[in-house]
Amino acid sequence: MIKSMLLGGAIALAPAFAFAQATLTSETTSPGSTPHYIDTTLAAVLDSAGVAKMQITEGATLTNSVQAVAEGQLDMAPAALILPFLLSRGIGPYSGIGPEKGAELASNIRVLFFNAGAAQLFGHYNSNPIDDIRDLAGKRIWNGPPRGAALTSGRAMIQLLSGEKDGEGYEGVQNPWPDTVSAITGGGVDAWTMPEGLPSGREIAIAAAGGITLYDVPSDLLASELGQQILGAPGHAPYSVPVEEFRAAYAGNDITVVTDDDSFDTFALAFGQIVTATMEEELAYNITKAYLEAEDRFLTGSPRGPYLGLSFGDIDGVTQGVCGSVQVKMHEGAIRAFEEAGHTIADCLRP
Incomplete structure (x- = not known):
């Protein structure tokens, strides 16, 4: 169920800062997801630093959240970076807006920091095995x-693995995120593909109904022309974790992990924490500064922390899934915070 929650204590001046807490509106995904973990952790960090208190609406559809930030109706949201790309062209879920208005709205989006914690995988129940994922x-x-972005990436994954297209070679099944586990455990599908953090509470919940097997992208397919196109597609970023670490993340659950080498390799959904371009420079700076200073909290506050691909160092653009087709810019305040911390920012990310 979608619910709103208020994270933040009383408005006060923190000793380290000479400014009053701001109140920010934000939307995020359902509990258990990577964006939800990042947003709720950020809310706690900003409150304890005296920077801001965040009013977060959970269970949001990020396609709508991105548009709301671009329109100035929302202060902050996590964004799969394919969404600003689609908005800038007025296509896909934003086709009703059109290219001219879409470009205008997309130009009002700025990024504070990045992550690529949701990696595309493929799975099936062992009781209903797939003999060949190709x-x-x-x-x-x-x-x-x-x-939205997850559906685009899911369709790309199946085409990469097998060459089949949704509605032609196979039947794609879609449900809203809150219904995902029940749709799969109900036995209505032969397999599934989705972007997941590590470890994924959703995959663990699916495995509670029976043993499952998860797959990465075989090396030859990832290195193929189509694989490289998908890896470099708008909103995607490289993802690779040693397979033993990947397996260890699911220890104690009936989950088998299959790869063709010693790493779990696939493509990740690149995300950015977006705000409006009109956010005050000092506020964007203080938010990003507090984020950078809370690195340990983000990385250790959840088992998935080390695998979130959070940006706590130099920002080259390519690693974050931008500076190619996706032409989003970082907020000036965020750039200042990163540079003061000793990190470099690619020129393509400067407004």
Whole structure:
């Protein structure tokens, strides 16, 4: 159920800062997801630093959240970076806006920091095995919510693995995120693909109904022309974790992990923490400064912390999934905070 929560104590001046706490509106995904963990941790960090208190609405559809930030109706949201790309062209879920208005709205988006913690994977129940993940013709596959970045990436994953397209070679099944686990455990699909953090509470919940097997992208497919196109597609970033670490993250659960080498390799959904371009420079600076100073809290506050791909160092653009097709810019205040911390920022990210 979608609910709103208020994170933050009384408005006061923190000793280290000579400014009053701001109140920020924000939307995030459902509990258990990577964006939810990052946003709630950020809210606690900003409150304890005396920077801001965040009013967070959970269970949001980020496609709508991105548009709300661009329109100035929302202060902050996590954004799969394919969404500003689609908005800037007025296509996909933003086709009703059109390219001219979409470009205008997208120009009002700025990024404070990045992450790439949701990696695309493929799975099935061991009781209903897939003999060959390169042969998925005729299968029913859960491949995402009804629209948005995850669905685009899910369809790309199945095409990369098997060459099949949704609605042609296989039947894609979509449900809103809160219904994902029940849709899969109910037995209505043969397999699923989705972007997940490590470890994924959703995969653990799915495995509670019976043993499952998870796969990365085989090396030859990832290195293929299509694989490289998908890896470099708007909103994607490289993802690689030693397979033993990946398996250890699911220890104690009936989850088998299959790779063709010693690492779990796939593509990640690149995310940015977005705000409006009109956010005060000093506020953006203080938010980002507090974020950078809370590195240990982000990395150790959850088992998935070390695998979130959070940006606590130099920002080269390519590693973060930008400076190619995705042309979002960082907020001036965020750039100042990173540079004061001794980090470099790629020129392509400067407004």
